[in-house]
Amino acid sequence: MSVKKIVVLPGDHIGPEIVSSAVEVLKTVEKKCSHLKFEFQEHKIGGASIDAFGTPLTDETIKACLEADGIILGAVGGPEWTNPNCRPEQGLLKLRKSLGVWANLRPCTFPSKSLLKYSPLKSEIAEGVDFCVVRELTGGCYFGERTEDNGSGHAMDTWPYSVEEVTRIARLAAWLAQTYNPPAPVTLLDKANVLATSRLWRKTVAKVFKEEFPHLTLKNQLIDSAAMLMVKNPRALNGVVLTDNLFGDIISDESSVIPGSLGLLPSASLSGIYGQTENLNCLVEPIHGSAPDIAGQGIVNPVGTILSGALLLRYALNAHKEAAAIESAVEKVLNDASIGGRGLYTRDLGGDAKTVDITKAVVEELEKIL
Amino acid sequence: MSVKKIVVLPGDHIGPEIVSSAVEVLKTVEKKCSHLKFEFQEHKIGGASIDAFGTPLTDETIKACLEADGIILGAVGGPEWTNPNCRPEQGLLKLRKSLGVWANLRPCTFPSKSLLKYSPLKSEIAEGVDFCVVRELTGGCYFGERTEDNGSGHAMDTWPYSVEEVTRIARLAAWLAQTYNPPAPVTLLDKANVLATSRLWRKTVAKVFKEEFPHLTLKNQLIDSAAMLMVKNPRALNGVVLTDNLFGDIISDESSVIPGSLGLLPSASLSGIYGQTENLNCLVEPIHGSAPDIAGQGIVNPVGTILSGALLLRYALNAHKEAAAIESAVEKVLNDASIGGRGLYTRDLGGDAKTVDITKAVVEELEKIL
Ligand SMILES: CC(C)[C@H](C(=O)O)[C@@H](O)C(=O)O
Numbered sequence: 001m002s003v004k005k006i007v008v009l010p011g012d013h014i015g016p017e018i019v020s021s022a023v024e025v026l027k028t029v030e031k032k033c034s035h036l037k038f039e040f041q042e043h044k045i046g047g048a049s050i051d052a053f054g055t056p057l058t059d060e061t062i063k064a065c066l067e068a069d070g071i072i073l074g075a076v077g078g079p080e081w082t083n084p085n086c087r088p089e090q091g092l093l094k095l096r097k098s099l100g101v102w103a104n105l106r107p108c109t110f111p112s113k114s115l116l117k118y119s120p121l122k123s124e125i126a127e128g129v130d131f132c133v134v135r136e137l138t139g140g141c142y143f144g145e146r147t148e149d150n151g152s153g154h155a156m157d158t159w160p161y162s163v164e165e166v167t168r169i170a171r172l173a174a175w176l177a178q179t180y181n182p183p184a185p186v187t188l189l190d191k192a193n194v195l196a197t198s199r200l201w202r203k204t205v206a207k208v209f210k211e212e213f214p215h216l217t218l219k220n221q222l223i224d225s226a227a228m229l230m231v232k233n234p235r236a237l238n239g240v241v242l243t244d245n246l247f248g249d250i251i252s253d254e255s256s257v258i259p260g261s262l263g264l265l266p267s268a269s270l271s272g273i274y275g276q277t278e279n280l281n282c283l284v285e286p287i288h289g290s291a292p293d294i295a296g297q298g299i300v301n302p303v304g305t306i307l308s309g310a311l312l313l314r315y316a317l318n319a320h321k322e323a324a325a326i327e328s329a330v331e332k333v334l335n336d337a338s339i340g341g342r343g344l345y346t347r348d349l350g351g352d353a354k355t356v357d358i359t360k361a362v363v364e365e366l367e368k369i370l
Numbered sequence: 371m372s373v374k375k376i377v378v379l380p381g382d383h384i385g386p387e388i389v390s391s392a393v394e395v396l397k398t399v400e401k402k403c404s405h406l407k408f409e410f411q412e413h414k415i416g417g418a419s420i421d422a423f424g425t426p427l428t429d430e431t432i433k434a435c436l437e438a439d440g441i442i443l444g445a446v447g448g449p450e451w452t453n454p455n456c457r458p459e460q461g462l463l464k465l466r467k468s469l470g471v472w473a474n475l476r477p478c479t480f481p482s483k484s485l486l487k488y489s490p491l492k493s494e495i496a497e498g499v500d501f502c503v504v505r506e507l508t509g510g511c512y513f514g515e516r517t518e519d520n521g522s523g524h525a526m527d528t529w530p531y532s533v534e535e536v537t538r539i540a541r542l543a544a545w546l547a548q549t550y551n552p553p554a555p556v557t558l559l560d561k562a563n564v565l566a567t568s569r570l571w572r573k574t575v576a577k578v579f580k581e582e583f584p585h586l587t588l589k590n591q592l593i594d595s596a597a598m599l600m601v602k603n604p605r606a607l608n609g610v611v612l613t614d615n616l617f618g619d620i621i622s623d624e625s626s627v628i629p630g631s632l633g634l635l636p637s638a639s640l641s642g643i644y645g646q647t648e649n650l651n652c653l654v655e656p657i658h659g660s661a662p663d664i665a666g667q668g669i670v671n672p673v674g675t676i677l678s679g680a681l682l683l684r685y686a687l688n689a690h691k692e693a694a695a696i697e698s699a700v701e702k703v704l705n706d707a708s709i710g711g712r713g714l715y716t717r718d719l720g721g722d723a724k725t726v727d728i729t730k731a732v733v734e735e736l737e738k739i740l
Pocket residue numbers: 089249563564594
């Protein structure tokens with residue numbers, strides 16, 4: 001049995017509080033599953049790294065991440081790092097780039113039905129929402145050449161994509177769709193009635209599905225209608241939602257408010273597919289920020305980070321059963337919280353439970369399940 | 371008293387049904403207000419124009435529109451026009467371009483409080499939403515040079531903006547904010563942490579507000595957070611929401627589902643500001659499409675088009691009192707509908723009223739108000 005190296009990057013403010021919850025849950029998995037052995041190694045990133053080393057990401061941290069089997073990140077940033085040329089976020093963007101994680105997975109679902117009441121959407125609209133946004137993460141207008149307006153009165157961004165970049169992420173989306181039972185439909189979001197790159201996406205994704213995954217359902221949706229549908233009838237997008245870097249940034253954030261608290265949702269960034277890609281890199285993190293306003297009080301919701309740990313097990317270590325067990329444990333705790341009143345909801349859900357209360361409850365449930 | 375020329379472009383499918391409602395309402399205004407005199411002139415556009423002349427927009431129609439004081443459009447498109455090189459939508463895009471209408475105004479509010487129950491958002495979240503999206507309409511990645519993938523495996527879009535383009539729309543947004551009492555805040559949406567054009571927008575808009583409108587409140591919001599906020603707490607965007615062509619396309623569509631039916635909302639596209647711009651062009655249209663499935667049955671909701679007529683009065687003819695009167699009449703009819711049961715709701719709102727019923731009721735109310 002090989003030991004799996006997991007790099008832990010707590011980051012700033014609430015970061016250390018939430019990653020320690022996730023680590024505790026992963027240690028419970030390790031304790032109960034004799035075939036899994038973890039070695040955790042902690043490193044600084046973001047503001048914490050700026051304070052210690054003058055840079056938001058050191059070469060040493062990058063090296064450790066590249067050698068790891070998986071990386072779990074808390075959150076970076078805060079109002080105290082004001083130098084525009086040395087921002088905590090730059091550490092995160094540089095890490096994504098160094099790891100070559102070109103696919104960002106953002107599942108959007110209710111970890112417990114009891115949370116429906118927290119959705120800004122009416123319950124009958126939000127109920128049953130269950131999709132995963134697959135966002136391209138290292139291309140498009142995020143990484144095209146640009147011309148700043150340095151006095152000319154003109155600026156320009158460019159938005160390049162290649163068949164190669166789109167093919168690999170189309171395959172990843174199809175692979176993900178096949179992990180559902182029955183296989184999930186894949187909806188490609190683009191603006192093919194305007195953009196050349198969207199037409200490249202549409203053509204390339206259609207080709208990959210036709211030639212390699214003819215049994216899967218591929219749908220097309222313009223990004224503007226998708227932004228409507230996400231509010232009006234989000235279940236119509238259930239399954240896998242595939243899209244480019246910028247559209248993915250917007251639509252995944254739009255979708256993330258549906259379950260009622262940003263504190264609930266995980267994400268995973270991947271450089272490929274387990275078993276198909278050599279030296280697979282996998283970086284998981286909750287989707288919320290570093291929340292300086294509530295740091296240090298022990299009241300942050302650890303669920304998004306705990307569920308990120310589950311994604312690490314699933315996508316980096318192929319440990320599906322264990323990932324599902326964490327998800328079930330979280331669901332159980334949140335269901336119980338709704339029955340027993342507010343006891344085990346954190347403040348973002350109107351409760352007064354502490355981070356450690358939730359973590360302890362999840363660990364206990366997990367010990368029963370595994 | 372000069373006669374105001376209004377070009378009427380019914381377009382396709384339900385188009386003729388809804389524009390005739392708006393025209394009837396405008397004729398009521400004319401009848402009651404001796405200082406207003408209209409001359410209506412009808413032309414074809416979209417599929418109707420393809421069928422008659424082989425092109426979705428003739429030079430004759432463009433000429434008539436350029437000479438008009440205002441243009442009212444129904445909707446274009448339908449499944450029967452299948453030639454990709456001769457699509458009804460091309461007529462609309464060409465018309466916008468020929469008219470040079472660089473600002474698209476999309477008010478988002480509930481025409482009647484009784485409609486809150488139709489929103490996909492919970493009532494307490496949707497209540498009091500009242501903003502106007504100002505979208506740049508003739509620049510950005512819609513009109514930059516592009517490279518299609520013609521076998522090279524690469525495509526690219528470009529996304530140019532100039533200080534000039536941004537300055538004029540910043541002024542229009544500020545002017546619009548000043549029409550509110552008290553003046554409304556303006557929120558600029560961009561992706562300034564990534565895009566050079568967004569940084570140009572941010573800098574330019576800040577300069578215009580600082581130098582020319584120092585009394586107005588200008589806020590910045592990243593487009594991804596705005597897409598969240600639009601669902602989680604849309605009132606936070608109340609006032610004027612200023613943004614670029616692509617972001618405006620996405621965010622205005624996202625917002626348009628809040629009031630519960632696309633059939634309720636109007637839009638106006640302008641080439642400048644009344645009283646400040648020579649040969650001002652103004653094209654108004656409902657935000658919904660041509661709805662082939664319900665065409666010819668007389669059941670379409672005319673409210674979005676009737677309210678578009680109000681925008682034409684306000685922005686093209688400076689007839690504020692009359693515009694507000696139409697809006698009040700619509701509100702009264704929808705309020706009454708909610709009291710009297712489903713009687714005066716059209717099918718999109720779960721009722722069985724006909725297009726003509728709504729139109730007649732609005733006309734009657736308007737006659738009382740004016
Ligand atoms: C910080 C920003 C550049 C980043 C992005 O747009 O990718 C963030 O919004 C995200 O989605 O992780």
